[in-house]
Amino acid sequence: STFEHIIVESKGAVGIIKLNRPKLLNALSFGVFREIAAAVDDLEADDAIGCIVVTGSEKAFAAGADIKEMQPKGFIDMFSEDFAAIGGDRVARCRKPTIAAVSGYALGGGCELAMMCDFIIAADTAKFGQPEITLGTIPGIGGTQRLTRAIGKSKAMDLCLTGRMMDAAEAERSGLVSRIVPADKLMDEVMAAAEKIAAMSRPAAAMAKEAVNRAFETTLAEGMSVERNLFHSTFALEDRSEGMAAFIEKRKPVNKNR
Numbered sequence: 001s002t003f004e005h006i007i008v009e010s011k012g013a014v015g016i017i018k019l020n021r022p023k024l025l026n027a028l029s030f031g032v033f034r035e036i037a038a039a040v041d042d043l044e045a046d047d048a049i050g051c052i053v054v055t056g057s058e059k060a061f062a063a064g065a066d067i068k069e070m071q072p073k074g075f076i077d078m079f080s081e082d083f084a085a086i087g088g089d090r091v092a093r094c095r096k097p098t099i100a101a102v103s104g105y106a107l108g109g110g111c112e113l114a115m116m117c118d119f120i121i122a123a124d125t126a127k128f129g130q131p132e133i134t135l136g137t138i139p140g141i142g143g144t145q146r147l148t149r150a151i152g153k154s155k156a157m158d159l160c161l162t163g164r165m166m167d168a169a170e171a172e173r174s175g176l177v178s179r180i181v182p183a184d185k186l187m188d189e190v191m192a193a194a195e196k197i198a199a200m201s202r203p204a205a206a207m208a209k210e211a212v213n214r215a216f217e218t219t220l221a222e223g224m225s226v227e228r229n230l231f232h233s234t235f236a237l238e239d240r241s242e243g244m245a246a247f248i249e250k251r252k253p254v255n256k257n258r
């Protein structure tokens with residue numbers, strides 16, 4: 001498919017969704033969210049792809065939902081279109097592993113989009129925040145929910161109530177991002193991680209992801225039960241018997257993704 005606001009490409013087994021509205025710091029319009037959803041559909045349906053990277057430009061991952069587009073809207077417009085949820089939910093529902101590669105601003109809907117990915121690798125230039133309150137609104141696609149679960153109540157309240165930005169070091173310290181990389185090395189590091197993940201057993205990766213995500217949604221007892229069921233399920237995978245045989249035979253496993 002061809003897109004207007006994003007660039008989608010694949011490198012080996014990694015699919016890359018690059019937000020491409022540089023003049024507007026990748027402001028997330030209705031169109032951008034719709035294209036992100038379509039791109040995830042395409043990449044998820046593509047058997048060659050084992051991991052998906054979502055990224056922006058050097059200056060901005062995304063500076064939030066498109067304020068100019070939102071300004072004239074009323075309740076019924078936002079309620080009926082529910083545009084941000086369409087794109088965002090699609091990323092969160094993706095069964096293939098997803099990595100957000102964040103350089104520069106990840107604000108408002110941009111921070112929320114990054115949090116919809118499985119994990120965030122940040123450039124040392126990254127800045128995260130939920131500045132919606134400065135516009136008289138509040139986060140609408142996870143900024144009060146995923147952020148609170150990721151970094152705890154006190155810091156989430158601080159960010160959502162003051163609208164301030166936190167830098168990459170603070171974001172790593174508080175558990176929002178998994179690693180910080182020098183800005184000029186960001187894509188190398190992200191692609192290396194993505195390629196590594198894409199080379200794993202695909203069904204095992206999907207199960208690992210599903211199990212970790214359950215920790216976000218449910219009680220410990222229920223999460224443990226889901227984990228155990230999925231763990232037992234891996235013993236039905238050819239990749240599991242091959243993986244263990246390869247270890248014993250001191251060789252690399254050959255995954256069949258089944």
Ligand code: HXC
Pocket residue numbers: 023024025027028063064065066067068084105107108109110131132135138139140141
């Ligand atoms: C529309 C935006 C934008 C946005 C930046 N631009 N952010 N346009 N929506 N969210 C535009 C600017 O208007 C400007 O366009 C151009 O991008 C460059 O931005 P500048 O402000 O000139 O750059 P700079 O001075 O470097 O400041 C960067 C910035 C600032 C600190 C990131 O742009 C900023 O504060 N942006 C808004 C951040 C924000 O409030 N995000 C939350 C949005 S609400 P022109 O045409 O003037 O050159 C939200 C709700 C989510 O996300 C809930 C559901 C999705």
